[in-house]
Amino acid sequence: MSRFDRRNFLLAASTALAAPRLWARPSFPADPFTLGVASGAPLPDGFVLWTRLAPDPMNGGGLPPAAVEVRWEVARDEGFRDIVRAGRTMAEPEHAHSVHVEVAGLEPARWYWYRFMAGNAVSAVGRTRTAPAPGAAVSSLRFAFASCQQYEQGFYAAHRHLAEEELDLVVFLGDYIYESSWGRSHVRKHEGPEPYTLAQYRNRYARYKSDADLQRCHAAFPWLVTWDDHEVDNDYANDRSEDLDPEFLVRRAAAYQAYWEHMPLRRSALPVGPRMQLYDRHDFGGLARFHVLDGRQYRDHQVCPRYGRGGSNVVSDPLCPSRLEPERSLLGSEQENWLHAGLSASRARWNIVAQQLLMAQVDRKPGPERQFWSDGWDGYPAARARLLRAIAERKPSNPLVIGGDVHFNCVADLKVDFDNPDDAAVATEFCGTSISSQGPPQTRLNALRSENPYVRFAHSEKRGYVVMELSERRCLAQLRVIDNEKEASTPVSTLAAFIVENGRAGAEAA
Ligand SMILES: [Fe+2]
Incomplete structure (x- = not known):
């Protein structure tokens, strides 16, 4: 055997050994x-x-x-x-x-x-x-959206009821797992510490996916999925973690891989190192186009974090002017351009922007002072205005924004300039509550009503999901809530229902 042949032989042998048995x-x-x-x-x-x-x-x-x-x-x-x-x-x-x-x-x-x-x-x-044929006339589409299922804080009764709805589709908007143990009155526990390695994230997904009600909901409908922060780490932004972990991209790669392994995603979404292509479009005949966004992987870091930390903070304008910097991006420029192009080109009757966050501006300080939470769209107001201006100019038919993250039901008018009372709504927002994660006190939301008049409805006391029924003529949104997430057998009911008429942004009570 020549030296060359011998080397090739050894190479082939080692490849054979490395191949999975x-x-x-x-x-x-x-x-x-x-x-x-x-x-x-x-x-x-x-x-x-x-x-x-x-x-x-x-x-x-x-x-x-x-x-x-x-x-x-x-x-x-x-x-x-x-x-x-x-x-x-x-x-x-x-x-x-x-x-x-x-x-x-x-x-x-x-x-x-x-x-x-x-x-x-x-x-x-x-x-x-299956989805309807491209461009087909579809008389109705019924889907539900949900998010935020901290395993310890409640049972998945919401999933059990969701599985019994008559739906074509479920859209899950993030916080499928939680990496950390937190919150009041746990009904069950995570095993092990906060995950950092692939093995740990796999075990955390296994814990969540072992729930029979969650399995029932997966087995009942096709899902579209996107993630928020807790699939990796609370409040992470792009390559920066809350605790400024220098190895964060290694952790992110493990978390993204475990996410792909546990979700019904295509091979094209398989991550390469710490990168994963998750944002995508999904058409349902001529009736609906879902623009599913990734608001975590490409975003600029949150502004004005606490000293020595990454992640969110509550910031006020005069003290944190960087919040208003025009070049700040939540989606990254590539995804932003892709979204604007997809909205422009869409011939669908309803354009659903499926993403993880509350989009409407929420001034969190009663009175003339203004305070904003830096992790949501309020930390990226220029990016939000660019998106809403693109909607105003390109006029995709019936833009609906759906979101999660904040653990309360919220219905809002979306405007290019939230501070101008004469500015008309260009899109309608429905932000879901959570499957099980605890919400903020209702009293705090009530105190903010007069600060944020474009928020039409805000309710934090109940967990659940939102059912949306689309037709050519209108969208009917039903806020479905369970009585008590701490009880496995809790019943479901409709907290409120809203209608968005074809051709007119803004929700009205049904
Ligand atoms: Fe959450």
Whole structure:
């Protein structure tokens, strides 16, 4: 063997050794489908199907470091008599034995059922739905949006009720997990410390996804997802963490990978190091376009943080003039341009800007002084004005902004200049409450009403989600709330309902 051949041989041998082994005839120590099934990112001819093999979910999953073959089936009926697509994929150890199947070739706007098989194990059955054909006339679309599900602060009764709604889609707007243990009156506990490593984030997702009500909601509808801060670290901004961790991008890479591994996302979203392409557009015929945004990865750092810290602060204008700097960006220029272009080009009747934050200005100080919370859009007022001005000028049909993060229900008119009472609303905002995370005191919100007259409704005492029903003529938003998140069997009711008429920004009580 020449030196060259010998070197190539050694190289080939080492590659073969490094390639993942296949566990050809798996026999699992326990049910591997402990984390349920999910689907998402629906297209007119398909969707993503998700599951993860994890017989010991809270301890790294419990599988050897080998690939496992997973079979999947998609049927037109719940009993799988009419199977229309089936295939095989690999659950690989480098992705925590998660699988992300991109199914194509299906009919638009119809329900399908799916399941997975590995070894002798069969998963629960999930139900999902394709999007309507491009540009198709769609008489109605019903979706719900939700966010913020701190596991310790409440049960997921809201998810149980959400799973029973008649919906085409669920949109989740961030804080799917919480990295830290905080808040009052815990009903259950996280294991382990705050996650920093990939193994720790995987275990935290496993803890959250082991909840039966959350699994039920995933199995009932396709989801669109985006994240907020707690999927990584409270109040992080781009490459800066709250505690100015010099290794933060290493932590962010681990958190982003674990997020991808546990969400029904396409392969195109698979992170590369600490970067992950999450923002995306999703069309539902001619009726709706969802512009799903990432408000964390590309943002400028928060202004005027506390001494020696990153993250949020409550800042006032004369003391923190940098808040008003015109070049500050929440989305980063690339995403901002992409969003403006997508709004301009959209032919959809409703344009839903699905993002994580409250967009309306909220002056938090009663009286003539003004105070703002620097982590939300209020910390990026020039960026917000650019977006709302783009909406005012490009006139996408019926812009609706949906958000989360603040843990209270809020309905607001969005204006280019919130300080000008004569400025008309250019978009309508609905900010959801939380699935379980505790909200601020109602008395504090009441005290702010006169400071912020474009906020039409603000209610913080109940947890829940928002159901939106779109038709050509109008949007009906129902604020669905549970009585008490500390009780697993708590009932659901409608706190309030609002209508947005086609062609007119601003919500009216239904
Ligand atoms: Fe939250």
